[in-house]
Amino acid sequence: MRIQVENISVSIQGKPILQDISLDVASGQSLALIGPNGSGKSTLLRVMAGHIRADRGQVMIGRERLTDLSPRNLAQRLGFVSQEASTTDAIAVEDAVKLGRTPWLSLLSPFGRQDRRIVETAMAEMAISTYRNKQFNTLSGGEKQRVHIARVLAQTPQIFLLDEPTNHLDIRHQIAIIDWVIRHKSTVAMAVHDLNHAFACDRVAVLHGGKLVAFGEPDEVLVPEVIERVFQVAVHPNFAEQLNRPVLAFSKSAATP
Amino acid sequence: MNRMTFGGLTPAVSLVGAMAILLAAVSSALVIGETVIPLSTIWNVLKLEFGYSAPQVNPIDQGILWSYRLPRAILAMACGASLALSGVVLQALLRNPLSDPYILGLSAGASTGAVSVAILGFGAGVLSLSGGAFIGALLAFGFVAWLARMARGEGASSTSSLALLLAGVAGAQLFHALTALIIAKSADANQARAIIFWMMGNLSGSRWPDVYLAVPVAALGLGIIFSHFRALDAMTFGREAAQSMGIRTGAVMAVLIGTTALLTAIMVSLSGAIGFVGLVIPHAVRFLVGVRHVLLIPAAALAGGVFLIMADIVSRVLIPGQTLPIGVVTALVGAPAFAVILVRSSRAHSG
Amino acid sequence: MKCFSVALALAAITTTGAAAQSFPLTLENCGHEVKFESAPESAVTIGQATTEAMYLLGLAGKVKGTAVWFTDVLPEFADANAKIERLADNTPSFEAVVNKRPGLVASQYEWYVGPKGSVGTREQFHDLSVPTYIWPADCVGKDNTVGVDGTREELISTEIIYRGLTELSQIFGVPEAGAEAVANLKAREQAAIERASALKLEDVSAMFWFSSSKMDADPYVAGAKGAPAYIMAKLGVENVVTSNEEWPTVGWETLAKANPTYIVLADLQRRKFPADSIEAKMEFLKNDPVASQMDAVKNGRVLILDAHAMDATVRTVSGLELLAEVMEKQAASQ
Secondary structure, three states, rough: OOEEEEEEEEOOOEEEEHHHHHHOOOOOOOEEEOOOOOOOOHHHHHHHHOOOOEEEOOOOEOOOOOHOHHHHHHHHHHEEEEEOOOOOOOOOHHHHHHHEEEOOOOOOOOOOOHHHHHHHHHHHHOOOOOOOOHHHHOOOOHHHHHHHHHHHHHHHHHOOOOOOOOOOOOOHHHHHHHHHHHOOOOOOEEOOOOOOHHHHOOEEEEEEEEEEEEEEEEEHHHOOHHHHHOEHHHHHHHEEEEOOEEEEEEEEEOOOO | EEEEEEEOOOOHHHHHHHHHHHHHHHHHHHHOOOOOOOHHHHHHHHHHHHOOOOOOOOOOHHHHHHHHHHHHHHHHHHHHHHHHHHHHHHHHOOOOOOHHHHHHHHHHHHHHHHHHHHHOOOOOOOHHHHHHHHHHHHHHHHHHHHHHHHHHHHOOOOHHHHHHHHHHHHHHHHHHHHHHHHHHHOOHHHHHHHHHHHHHHOOOOOOOOHHHHHHHHHHHHHHHHHHHHHHHHHHOOOOHHHHHOOHHHHHHHHHHHHHHHHHHHHHHHHHOOOOOOHHHHHHHHHHHHHOOOHHOOOOOOOOHHHHHHHHHHHHHHHHOOOOOOHHHHHHHHHHHHHHHHHHHHHHHHHH | OOHHHHHHHHHHHHOOOOOOOOOOOOEEOOOOOEEEOOOOEEEEEOOOHHHHHHHHHHHHHHHHEEOOOOOOOHHHHHHHOOOOOEEEEEOOOHHHHOOOOOOEEEEEEOEEEOOOOOOEEEEEEEEHHOOOOEEEHOOOOEEEOOOOOOEEOOOHHHHHHHHHHHHHHHHHHHHHHHHHHHHHHHOOOOOOOHHHHHHHOOEEEEEEEEEEEEOOOOOEOOOOOOHHHEEEEEEOOOEEOOOOEEEEEEEEEHHHHHHHOOOEEEEEOOOOOOOHHHHHHHHHHHOOOOHHHHHHOOOOEEEEEEEEOOOOOOHHHHHHHHHHHHHHHHHHHH
C-alpha cells in the first residue's frame, strides 16, 4: 500500500516545524528519512502515523485520506514503532507481542487460532520466540526493540513507520533491523541517524530545518554536496565491493569551526 | 483457541469460585461482630426475611443481622470492589504504579464538602454529610481536570498524564488546606473529632438505601471498565503506542477517568475515604494473575470487595467495645503488604 | 493587679463580717502553681462552665469578656450576661483575650488553654503576667493526651465542681460566696439522691446518647467516668458503657444487646449534626429495626436531659435533680 504526503505543514506554538513537505513511498518500497536533530523527522513520521494533526496538507494511505480513517482502520493499515515505548508493567514478551493484534480484535472476534499463528510468525521473524515468557523489562535495549517490531509485525499492517529504530542498539542488532527492512515486502518509512543505513533503502528523503531539501534514490541524494551542506561534516565516499554499494566516511568539516 | 480462560480456569468455574469466596466473606461478616451470632440464627433470619417459616428469633438479633450487618457487608463489598477497580484503571491510564483513586483530588474534595456541611452548615439541613462529600469530590475533580487542561496546553500527548497527576496533587493540597481552615476556624472538639473519624473511613450506619445506591453503581462501573479491557492493555506502552494500535485514547481516557471519578465520589460519600485499597489491591492481584486486564479487572474487583469485608470485620473486633475507623485497618494491613509486594516484584523483574 | 492595701480594703467593704480571704494565695491547678498577690480586678472566661461558675459566685461584675458558648446562658444570669462582651461564640484568639487586660483567664478545658491550647498555652499567658485557671474537672483524674476528649482515670465527682467554685471564690477574695454556693448545691444533690433511692430501683441501667455524626452511625455515648456516669452512679443506675473515654462511639449492636433500662437523650441547642435534635433521636429510636426493639424504647423509658448537664459544671446538680425527677415520673406512670 502506498503512503503519500502532500504539502504537509506543521507549526507548534507558532514555530514552523514542517514546511510544505511532499513525498511518497510506493507500495513495497522503503524510504530512509534523514536530517540533523531538530529537522522535523520525528514530527513528519508522527504526522504520517496520524498522531499529529497537520495545519495544512494531507496524508494519503492508499487511496484514502488519513483523516478519513477511524483509528482502528488506520491501525489495521499502518504500524508505528517509536523510540520511547517503555513500561513499568511486568508484561511477558509474548503478551507484549500479542498486543499488536488489538486493532483486529473485538467482542465478536476475540483472540483466535489465526491470531496465535500471526503472533508466532512475528516472534520468529524477530528471533525472540525463545524469550516468550521472559519479562519485557529484563531484556536488553536491542531485544526490547525487536519485541516492539514484532508487536508491530503482529499488527499485520501494510505500511511500517519506524522512528530511529537503530538508536541505542549494538551493531549486530542494527544490522539485523536494516536487514529486515531490505527483505521485507511491505512499505517502510524509517528515520535513521546513520547515513550508511540509508543506502539500504529504495528512496532517501533529506529534511533540513523543516524543509525537504532532497528526495530520490540513495545514489542521487547521498552525495557530498547535499550531506556537507545539511550535516556540516566532510564526506568521503567509498565503495564496498562485497556489499555492492557505497559506504561513507565522515570527518570534521573544514568550513565550520 | 477460541474459548477465554481465566488463568487456566474456564469462565464457569471461575464464576462459581468467585461466588463461593464472596459467600464465605459475607457469612463471616454476618457471624463475627461485636457479638458472635451463630450460623443457625443467620439461616433462620434469612428464612424469615424471605417469607419462610422459621423458629422464633430474638428480634434484636434479626435486626442486627438483616438491617445492620448484611447491608454493611454488601456495602463493604461494593466499596472495596469500586476502589480496587479505580486503582486498576488509574494505574493503567496514568502509567503510574502509585496511582490510587484519590490522586485526582477526590478524597480531599470530599473532606472539604463534608466539613462544609457539618461545620459551616452548607445546605441548611437539606444536604447530608454524604451529599456534601459527593459534591465536594466532584468539585475537586472538576478543578483538577480544568487545571490539567490548562497545564497541558498544546504539545505532545505524552505529557498529559503527567499534567493530570500534578494537577491532582495540587488540587488535593488545596482542598486539604480548605478543610483544615474550616476545621480550625469553626469546629469545636466534638465536631473536629467526628470529621476526622469520618475522613478515615467508616462503614457504621450502612443501611439498605446505601446498598441500593452502591451496588448498581459498582456493577455499572465494573461493566464499563471491563468493556475497555483491551484499551487498558493497549496502554501498557504508553498513550502513543495505544493510539497506533487503533485506540481512541482521548475518548477512552475521558470515559474511564470520568467513570472512576464518579464511582469514587459516590463510594467516598457513603463510606468516607478508605485508603490503601485502590493502591495495593491492584498490585497484589497483578502479582497473582498477571497484567492482562481481562483477568485483572474482575480479580481486582473480587479481591477488593473481599478485602474490605475482612477489614471491616477486623475493625469491629480488634479492640473490644470500640470500633476502629476502617481506614486504620486497611493502612495497617496495606502498608506492609505493599512493602512485601514491592520486594517480591522487584526480584521477579530482575530475574 | 492593684496594690495590696486597696484590695484588702475592698474586701473588707464587700464582705458582711465573714472571714476575708487571705493573700497571697497559692493554688495547685492542673499541674501549675498559680500565685495571687491579691484578688484580680477582672477576668476573661473561656468556656460556658467557668462563665456560669463566676456568675453563680456573684462575680459577673468582674467578667470583662466571655467566649465558647454551647447553649443559652442560664436564665437567672441572662441580665448580667447581656452586659458582658462576648469575644467569640467559639474559640477566641489569644490577642482578643489579652487585649482585655484580664486579671485572670479562666478556661473550662485544657483544650483551649493548656499544653496544646487552641487559644494559647498557660505559659504564653503567664509570660504576660496574666494568671490562668483551668476548671479542675478537666484535669483532675483525667489524661487529656489519650482519646479525643481525654480519658478519665477515676470516676468524676461533684467534689471537683465544688472545688472549682471554692477556688474561684478564693481567688477573687470572696470565699464566703463560694462556701454558700457549694453548700446550696450539696443540699440539692443530697435531696436528689434521696428521691432516687426512694424509688427503690433494682438492677437499673442506662445509656446517655449525646449525638451521632450520621443518623445511623455509631452514636457518641457517655463514658464510664464522666459527669453522666457520676449522675447515674449517685442515682443507683448502672452505665452500660464501659469505656473510659469521655464520649466514646459505641455501636448500636452493643447497646441493643446491653438493653439498658433507660435511654437518656441529650437535648442540644446546636444543629450541626442531624442527630443533634431530640426529634431526630426519637425518630431513630422508633424506626431503626434494632434500636426500636430495645426494652427502653418499647416501654417508653426514654428520658430527655439538657446537654449541658452532661458536663462537670454547675449544671450537673440540676442534671441530677432532673434525672431523679423524670425517673420518679416514669416510675409513677408504670
